Every structure is written in structure tokens, then in C-alpha cells.
Amino acid sequence: MSPPNVSPDWYNPPPYDQWEDAQPHPMWAQARSECPIIETPGNEWAPDPTFSTHTFADADRVMRDSETFTATINGESMAPFMGELMLGMDGDEHRRYRGIVAQAFKRSAIERWKPELIDGVLTRLLDELAPAGRGDLVASLTSKYPVQVICGIVGVPMEDHEQFNEWADQINHGPLRPDPGMAASAAMVEYLEPLVEARRAEPTGDLLSELVHAEVDGERLTDGKLYGFLRLLLPAGAETTYRLFGSCLSGLLTHPEVMDRVVEDRSLVAPLIEETLRWDSSVPMVSRRATVDTEIGGCPVRSGSPVTVFAGSANHDESRWADPAAWDIDREPQAHMAFGTGAHQCLGMHLARVELDAGINAVLDRLPDLRLDEAFPPPVVTGYAFRGPKTLPATWSP
Numbered sequence: 001m002s003p004p005n006v007s008p009d010w011y012n013p014p015p016y017d018q019w020e021d022a023q024p025h026p027m028w029a030q031a032r033s034e035c036p037i038i039e040t041p042g043n044e045w046a047p048d049p050t051f052s053t054h055t056f057a058d059a060d061r062v063m064r065d066s067e068t069f070t071a072t073i074n075g076e077s078m079a080p081f082m083g084e085l086m087l088g089m090d091g092d093e094h095r096r097y098r099g100i101v102a103q104a105f106k107r108s109a110i111e112r113w114k115p116e117l118i119d120g121v122l123t124r125l126l127d128e129l130a131p132a133g134r135g136d137l138v139a140s141l142t143s144k145y146p147v148q149v150i151c152g153i154v155g156v157p158m159e160d161h162e163q164f165n166e167w168a169d170q171i172n173h174g175p176l177r178p179d180p181g182m183a184a185s186a187a188m189v190e191y192l193e194p195l196v197e198a199r200r201a202e203p204t205g206d207l208l209s210e211l212v213h214a215e216v217d218g219e220r221l222t223d224g225k226l227y228g229f230l231r232l233l234l235p236a237g238a239e240t241t242y243r244l245f246g247s248c249l250s251g252l253l254t255h256p257e258v259m260d261r262v263v264e265d266r267s268l269v270a271p272l273i274e275e276t277l278r279w280d281s282s283v284p285m286v287s288r289r290a291t292v293d294t295e296i297g298g299c300p301v302r303s304g305s306p307v308t309v310f311a312g313s314a315n316h317d318e319s320r321w322a323d324p325a326a327w328d329i330d331r332e333p334q335a336h337m338a339f340g341t342g343a344h345q346c347l348g349m350h351l352a353r354v355e356l357d358a359g360i361n362a363v364l365d366r367l368p369d370l371r372l373d374e375a376f377p378p379p380v381v382t383g384y385a386f387r388g389p390k391t392l393p394a395t396w397s398p
Helices: 016-021 025-034 056-064 072-082 091-105 107-111 114-132 137-142 145-154 158-172 178-201 207-213 223-253 256-264 266-279 349-366
Strands: 037-040 050-053 134-136 286-290 294-296 299-301 306-309 393-395
Touching: 050 056, 056 286, 056 294, 056 306, 072 178, 072 223, 072 286, 091 107, 091 207, 091 223, 107 349, 114 134, 114 137, 114 145, 114 349, 134 137, 137 145, 137 223, 137 349, 145 158, 145 207, 145 223, 145 349, 158 178, 158 223, 178 207, 178 223, 207 223, 223 256, 223 266, 223 349, 256 266, 256 349, 266 349
Parallel strands: 050 306
Antiparallel strands: 037 050, 134 393, 286 306, 294 299
16 A cells, blocks of 8 residues: 655645635645645644545545444534534444434425425515615525525524524534634523423424434433534534525526526526536535544555545546536536435435525526626635635626
């Protein structure tokens, strides 16, 4: 086995305080070309040396082999902010607890939420936005839509969605900003406690009721696991999809010729979504830890080493996609890594696709002649751990 490449001079992951504005794709492209497995030394944030993968084949190998590459590292990093976390479980324990929420996130189950909840949220938001004729689609639409949907599914008051969006952002960024992350975690539990007690006394048919009364091996969920589920579901259901929605709209707004085609032919919405997921997924990196001495791509990896799978890089693998940096909705479809793969493949992938399909169609229906607002710079998708456009200034016919 050949040794990994140890942090070449050009391989410079951004400092944590620059993650939100980072543009890592050029660095990842060079890694795929010159040294797909890289070992970076420890630092004050991550004391252990970390191995990083950049190709599709290596990402697929690590994500599918949960015995050799455990997900428990996610529990270690996020436990202070999310509690007992399903993302940090493996094996039989993970299968048992994943099964509790898996039924609620099947495609058939998600479809029942579309007519009243998903379409209803979009109608209310676009009723407010459409008459203006111009606005920031992130501030007015994409950042509000998915969090209201997940609040409705879980069963928390939708009027508090802005507070949940703020908590979600602070919890997701907890490892980078611990004090706000811990405060948001505690505040979310304090808010949820009376709702949980109410569902224990009288179930209402929402997901919160199902979680409160769910049993694993004949026992109800402990409070630790229950609030761990909720602190995972609410942020995950809010932040990741709103960023994806923004990236879909960014692709359309910066490619007006594609916008015109999709307006006329809505069968193109589905390939548009899949191409955006491949082109710039909202969660481009996943963490694992080696459980034994092993190898990835012929390079030795020591037992106990953290492994960062750059799914965003894997989705640009030149051996799998021609001109991968281009946003091309006419590509032949094939599997990507936007939702991961293996035992921990994202449970929310069906909800995300349904929300994106409904959202894009509603925008094209309700905001005719949609174009970039030329008074502002064009939108840019940014980020290292989470990616999406910060603003989407646009105009349309009111």
C-alpha cells in the first residue's frame, strides 16, 4: 500500500471562521487529480490527524462499510448540542432506532403531507411575495419554507418557525460556535417539553406523537433519545433543504435559457433537482472513524483515525461525470452522493425531493418572468460544511 499524501502545500482547508464563505471545489479537484487520499495533521479543533477522501469510489467504499468506518464520531462531536444522536449509532442499535422514524419519511408517507401542508406553506409565502415584483428569494422564501414544513410534520407550532430556524443554525454550527450551540439546544428542549407532555397525555397523529409513544424492544424512548431525535430532525429538515432550494433557483436564475425551457416543460424539474444535488449538495462532507487498521484507495489508515468523506468532491469526480463543475440538467442520470449511501443514507431524501419539486413548480407558476435583479451581484453558492447561496435577488412580473 502506498502512503497517503500529507497535506500538500496547496491543500488548505479554510479556518472554521471562514467556512461559510469558502469555495473548496478547486482544491478538491486538485486532490482528485494528484492525491485523492490526504492526511491532515491535528489542530486545536480536531487534535487527531484526519484522512480525507475525494473520489466517488473512495466515498462509496467508506460510506457502505459501516463496520470498518463507524459513524459514532458524529455522536462524539454533536452530542453536546443534539444529545443521543441516531447519526452516531451503528449496527443493530442504529437499525432499531432508525426504524422508528423511517416509516414517517417514506415517499408514500411524505405524499400525504403535500396537498395541505407543503402546498399550503408555499401558497402563503408566495401570496405575500408575488405582488412585490422583486425581492430576495432566500430571505422571503427558501429560508422560511422547509422549516415551516418540518414544523408541521413534527407537530410544533408553525408560527414559531423563525425561532426554530435560528436554533437550527446554532445547533448545526455548535462545534464551531459552542456557546450559542449549547444555548440553542437547551432552549429547544425547554420549548419542546410541554409539547411532549401534551402528546403523552393525548396523541394527535403527528410525528411528535409517534415518537413519544414509539417503542424499541418493548420500551419507550428515553428523554435523551427522544430529544436527540427532535434536535436532529428539526435542524436537518430545515437547513439542508432550504440551501438546496436556493441552489436550484440559483442554477435557474444564472441560466435563463434553462429557466425558459423549464417554464415550458415541467418534466425537466426532476432532472434539474438531481443535477443540483450532484452539482452542489448542501452537505458536502461526512465524518467517519476507522475501527481497525485499514486502507482507502491503497493508502493505509490507522485504527481510530477520523475520516472525512468529501461527498461534494465525489459528486464532481471526472471519471464519472464529464465537465462536472458545469450545471447541466441534460446529463444522463446516475447515482450521486448528495444523500450519502449505505446504512446512514439520509432519511429525509424523499421529503427533500418532494419539497423541491413543489417549491420550484410553485415559484415558476407564481413568479412569472423570473430573472436576476441586475441591481445586485449575481448569486454565488458558498460554504464548506454547508453550501447554498446567501441571497437570491430577483425580479418578476407582479
